Amino acid sequence: MLSIFDEKGRFAPSYDESDEQIHLGSMVVEAIGQSGNLDLLGEELTEALEWNRGRLKVDESGRASEGWLWAAGDLVRGPDVVSAVADGHRVAASIDELLTVQEKVV
Numbered sequence: 001m002l003s004i005f006d007e008k009g010r011f012a013p014s015y016d017e018s019d020e021q022i023h024l025g026s027m028v029v030e031a032i033g034q035s036g037n038l039d040l041l042g043e044e045l046t047e048a049l050e051w052n053r054g055r056l057k058v059d060e061s062g063r064a065s066e067g068w069l070w071a072a073g074d075l076v077r078g079p080d081v082v083s084a085v086a087d088g089h090r091v092a093a094s095i096d097e098l099l100t101v102q103e104k105v106v
Helices: 043-048 081-105
Strands: 003-005 011-014
Touching: none
Parallel strands: none
Antiparallel strands: 003 011
């Protein structure tokens, strides 16, 4: 990521096309700003996760009770765009930190 905003402060991400990173994973859940679809998680995982009044319980970095799962947005706080974006930044930083540590170990 070279920049997130343009010179006028508008959201306009630009990327360094020469800096490609591939991270293996067993599941990716794409969110598009609608209510959470728990079917994607499956009944067993949904039951294993900690919940608080219908919202997924996460720590300050967005990590759920199942340590490999991060969440942000509607499933965590409700339909508030500003909080969802802020949560997304926290989650991304937390995942980046974990991958950076793992990369140093390997």
